[in-house]
Amino acid sequence: xxxxxxxxxxxxxxxxxxxxxxxxxxxxxxxxxxxxxxxxxxxxxxxxxxxxxxxxxxxxxxxxxxxxxxxxxxxxxxxxxxxxxxx
Amino acid sequence: xxxxxxxxxxxxxxxxxxxxxxxxxxxxxxxxxxxxxxxxxxxxxxxxxxxxxxxxxxxxxxxxxxxxxxxxxxxxxxxxxxxxxxxxxxxxxxxxxxxxxxxxxxxxxxxxxxxxxxxxxxxxxxxxxxxxxxxxxxxxxxxxxxxxxxxxxxxxxxxxxxxxxxxxxxxxxxxxxxxxxxxxxxxxxxxxxxxxxxxxxxxxxxxxxxxxxxxxxxxxxxxxxxxxxxxx
Numbered sequence: 317x318x319x320x321x322x323x324x325x326x327x328x329x330x331x332x333x334x335x336x337x338x339x340x341x342x343x344x345x346x347x348x349x350x351x352x353x354x355x356x357x358x359x360x361x362x363x364x365x366x367x368x369x370x371x372x373x374x375x376x377x378x379x380x381x382x383x384x385x386x387x388x389x390x391x392x393x394x395x396x397x398x399x400x401x402x403x
Numbered sequence: 404x405x406x407x408x409x410x411x412x413x414x415x416x417x418x419x420x421x422x423x424x425x426x427x428x429x430x431x432x433x434x435x436x437x438x439x440x441x442x443x444x445x446x447x448x449x450x451x452x453x454x455x456x457x458x459x460x461x462x463x464x465x466x467x468x469x470x471x472x473x474x475x476x477x478x479x480x481x482x483x484x485x486x487x488x489x490x491x492x493x494x495x496x497x498x499x500x501x502x503x504x505x506x507x508x509x510x511x512x513x514x515x516x517x518x519x520x521x522x523x524x525x526x527x528x529x530x531x532x533x534x535x536x537x538x539x540x541x542x543x544x545x546x547x548x549x550x551x552x553x554x555x556x557x558x559x560x561x562x563x564x565x566x567x568x569x570x571x572x573x574x575x576x577x578x579x580x581x582x583x584x585x586x587x588x589x590x591x592x593x594x595x596x597x598x599x600x601x602x603x604x605x606x607x608x609x610x611x612x613x614x615x616x617x618x619x620x621x622x623x624x625x626x627x628x629x630x631x632x633x634x635x
Binding site for chain 1: 441442529530556577579588621623630634635
């Protein structure tokens with residue numbers, strides 16, 4: 317599956333996108349990403365354990381899917397955004 | 404009907420939208436909610452384009468640390484002129500053909516119906532998600548298009564919410580990010596994102612082109628990238 321990083325997550329990973337395989341859920345994906353890019357989970361999960369920013373699977377926010385248990389397929393595209401709330 | 408002066412003033416964009424499009428802009432009323440980093444370029448370009456009535460809403464007065472991005476507010480306005488009045492003063496001198504209305508205060512569940520009663524488009528230039536959700540609810544209830552923008556550092560996002568057609572804001576952003584008292588922001592980021600919001604408003608009113616409906620535009624100036632994520 318393709319994982320695309322945006323904004324400050326590009327600074328953290330040094331990448332715009334990567335190919336990942338062998339993970340079945342968003343939880344497994346984040347665990348794997350955190351081993352590759354330590355600290356990325358902390359950027360995407362707030363202190364309450366909720367999503368901070370946005371995690372989209374094929375354009376759908378995981379909050380409207382099965383959250384961390386959202387299943388992933390090999391041809392999925394995952395977008396990871398840090399939060400932006402300012403004006 | 405456009406006057407001779409208006410036909411000349413807007414000549415270069417009438418070549419895009421036609422006289423009919425320009426008349427639609429003249430008849431339109433747009434609410435700019437938040438007259439800060441995003442609201443400044445939004446209001447400035449909508450005034451430039453000849454949107455007939457702008458309603459500027461904000462409860463704050465400019466501070467020195469706002470001036471790196473809130474380009475409608477100047478040194479003389481600091482701690483003195485509330486943001487809607489500070490902006491109105493400049494915009495009226497910039498374009499005397501349009502009408503600038505102001506509301507100094509916060510939108511609440513109690514006052515939103517009255518304040519936004521007759522607007523055609525709402526532009527979200529806010530710095531907090533609580534009021535964004537309130538706008539979202541109101542826009543949905545009343546069927547008014549809402550152009551969302553948000554910025555931080557050197558990145559930001561834009562999407563246009565059309566009730567009944569696209570996802571609403573709460574569906575796209577279900578949980579507000581933690582509100583930061585002081586967040587990093589470059590003026591140019593707010594300039595780019597706000598200018599795109601202004602273009603969205605003009606497309607909504609004139610019917611020209613296509614808006615970012617169910618599409619989230621992610622602007623990342625730090626890495627020089629513009630990407631559109633489909634939300635459909």
